[in-house]
Amino acid sequence: MNTTRGRDTARRGKRRTIFGLLLIGGLVLAAIAWPTLSAQVRAANWPKEQPRGPRHITARMEAVREAVVKEFGPRGLEGAPGCYREEGGIAGGGEHPLGRACDFMLMPAGEKATGKPDALGEAIVAWVREHAGEYGIWYVIYEQHIWSSRLPQQGWKLMEDRGSITQNHFDHVHISVY
C-alpha cells in the first residue's frame, strides 16, 4: 500500500516536472516570437497611403516632415528636406519614389556632420524612436546605422558600407514611414 502510494507520488512528480518544462519552453518561445509579432501588428496598424499634393508625399510623411521641421528646423537643419524623387538610388527603390521618405540635411551634401550638426542628427534619431508609434514611422537612418520600429529588438544597427558620406547618411538623417 505504502509502496504504491510512493510510486504514484513519484509519477505525479515526474508529470509535474514535464508540465513545468513545457510551460517554461512555451514562455521562452513566446518571448522570442513576441517582438516580431507585435512589430507585425504595429505595421498592420498603418495601411499604405498614396503620395499626394505638391510635394508628392503621403499624408503620414507630410505630418512627420512638418513635425521634424518645426522641432529641429530652428536648431540648424540645412535647407528644405528632400522627400519625393523618381529614383530611390538603392536596390528595390526604397521609399523616396513612393513618397514615404524624407532626407533631413544636417550639412551641405557630402560633408560629414560633426559637433553641433551631429548632435542635431542624434537628437532627431532620438525623437523618431520616441514618436515612431505616434506617427507611423518605419525606420530612421543616420551615420550608417538604422533603427526600425519593425525590428526594435535589433536596436541601433550598423548597416553595410554604401560607399559615400551621403549614401552612408553621414550628412543627413533619413526617415521612412509605413
Ligand SMILES: [Zn+2]
Ligand atoms: Zn533618404
